[in-house]
Amino acid sequence: MLKEKNEFKEEEHNDYLLLRFLRARDFNLTKTYEMFSNCEKWRESIKIKDLCKNFEFPEEEEVHKLYPRFYHKVDKYGRPIYIEQLGPLDLKKLFNVTTEEKMINHHLAQTELEHIETSCTIMDLKKVGLFQFAKAFSFIKSSSAIAQDYYPEMLGQMFIINAPMLFTSTWKLITPLLDPVTVKKIKILGGKYESEIFKVIDKENFPKFLGGTCECPECTGGCSRTDPGPWKEEQYTKDVSWPPKYCLNDEPKAVLPS
Numbered sequence: 001m002l003k004e005k006n007e008f009k010e011e012e013h014n015d016y017l018l019l020r021f022l023r024a025r026d027f028n029l030t031k032t033y034e035m036f037s038n039c040e041k042w043r044e045s046i047k048i049k050d051l052c053k054n055f056e057f058p059e060e061e062e063v064h065k066l067y068p069r070f071y072h073k074v075d076k077y078g079r080p081i082y083i084e085q086l087g088p089l090d091l092k093k094l095f096n097v098t099t100e101e102k103m104i105n106h107h108l109a110q111t112e113l114e115h116i117e118t119s120c121t122i123m124d125l126k127k128v129g130l131f132q133f134a135k136a137f138s139f140i141k142s143s144s145a146i147a148q149d150y151y152p153e154m155l156g157q158m159f160i161i162n163a164p165m166l167f168t169s170t171w172k173l174i175t176p177l178l179d180p181v182t183v184k185k186i187k188i189l190g191g192k193y194e195s196e197i198f199k200v201i202d203k204e205n206f207p208k209f210l211g212g213t214c215e216c217p218e219c220t221g222g223c224s225r226t227d228p229g230p231w232k233e234e235q236y237t238k239d240v241s242w243p244p245k246y247c248l249n250d251e252p253k254a255v256l257p258s
């Protein structure tokens with residue numbers, strides 16, 4: 001269909017990508033096409049290729065301290081585990097070192113560079129204060145809207161842990177704005193989250209500070225900076241078709257630190 005309309009781009013579009021859009025729209029071709037072309041328009045409007053090529057994020061280190069987000073091993077289905085900790089997040093401080101736009105762009109550039117089909121996301125709300133929470137919520141909302149509309153079916157599952165009561169009630173208010181398929185993949189858990197988590201993640205793959213048994217060596221930065229996982233193994237990094245060519249500069253500096 002895309003080929004018929006002359007909208008197929010050899011270097012960007014592949015079966016996996018198109019399949020994700022199809023699945024997100026229950027294989028209804030008209031709806032899939034609508035969603036896909038909206039996404040293409042959006043990618044055009046934000047100039048995604050230039051963004052990938054030229055985006056620099058020197059504040060990475062500072063941002064990580066304020067807002068730890070990292071990949072850590074895989075779950076029982078082989079999906080990379082992505083952990084976000086909102087506790088240390090002080091938005092005022094965060095937006096002193098960076099901007100919301102740059103945060104979102106960084107996330108986009110990362111998503112474009114990483115060849116990840118689906119992931120298992122853990123969002124830790126431990127120690128998130130009331131005031132923080134309201135501000136953080138809008139950030140979560142805008143990033144989840146982007147994920148849902150333009151990177152469909154990439155979220156395998158999401159666990160929100162240490163969620164305060166307030167979160168559960170606010171969540172109920174925003175769920176109508178989200179795709180029901182997305183909502184179904186998100187589990188809100190309070191402080192006793194371990195048993196639910198260990199249904200999908202082996203203890204040894206979960207950081208000790210969150211209740212698992214993994215202790216990555218401190219010298220490489222501990223669980224949150226080591227980036228352990230099968231993607232570090234050579235057999236998976238030989239794939240030359242990734243990252244897509246448009247993400248690479250002549251100089252390898254376009255490769256973002258994770």
Ligand SMILES: [Zn+2]
Nearest residue numbers: 214215216223
């Ligand atoms: Zn670890």
